[in-house]
Amino acid sequence: MSRPTPPACDAWQLLVQLFFAQRANLPPVAAELELSPAQCHVLHLIEPGRPVPMGQLAETLACDASNVTGLVDRLESRGLVRRRPSAADRRVKVLDLTPKGLRLRELLLDRMTAPPATLQKLSAAEQRALVRILARLLE
Amino acid sequence: MSRPTPPACDAWQLLVQLFFAQRANLPPVAAELELSPAQCHVLHLIEPGRPVPMGQLAETLACDASNVTGLVDRLESRGLVRRRPSAADRRVKVLDLTPKGLRLRELLLDRMTAPPATLQKLSAAEQRALVRILARLLE
DNA sequence: GCCCATTACTTGATGATGTCAACGATTGAT
């Protein structure tokens, strides 16, 4: 045996390492905006002009639906998010951002996507290659 | 104005997106091992044979020291982790894994680093390029 | 040696996150 590790495994292990390392970045950003990390996630997932059913949010976050209820309660009480009845199915409620929520979301994305100095270690060509590869991963 | 976005920004935005998407993977894995996501992080950070001071753990996790106390309390009560006095400084306590904790950590890494099907969308050359680039990012 | 500011961890109080079980309202299929 001792088959060489497929590059996919190596790549994934590195990505996992990066995820663990990256986790520490969210709390400070969240604190600056007076949000919790979980609330940042919700805000991130509600794209402007694309109302999201609560159930879908629970599925994307891989958490219980009742958890989403609480998260949205707090965001709604701060005037960042709205619950609206779905036209198609009166059981479901869809979420969208208030203008205030929209502004805060922009701020969040700004803070989150300020590239860390680490990336400067890569050459321009490597940066472009990374962009191309990640784009394919996410498509 | 309207300078083209530097590739570093694009790359980082994609990584952030991947990071948000990835977050949903941890809870199921954690549940399978009867751990919480936070406990997985701690277990991940205590490398075998490399005792970690509690304070360093708090810094790496970007959280309050008292939070680490609670996390370690629960891990220790399950016999996964040990608190030991530091020889150099009697204020600090260093953490290391029990044999049971070591086994669980191996299991955790196995589960976490099983590459998702998504990676198969990349060609072998792209996978190798990704490995090379990520390795430089993390070094 | 003796203060004393600093550091490392713990404790207690409090709020947020997250799960589960049970519930009401709605849906859609029989």
Add this chain to the structure above:
DNA sequence: ATCAATCGTTGACATCATCAAGTAATGGGC
């Protein structure tokens, strides 16, 4: 018309996370 399944909420409970205050140990200045 009934009835199982679905969506969101509620309540109970454990964990996560912060802050303020406390204890023990360290190390510097005197």
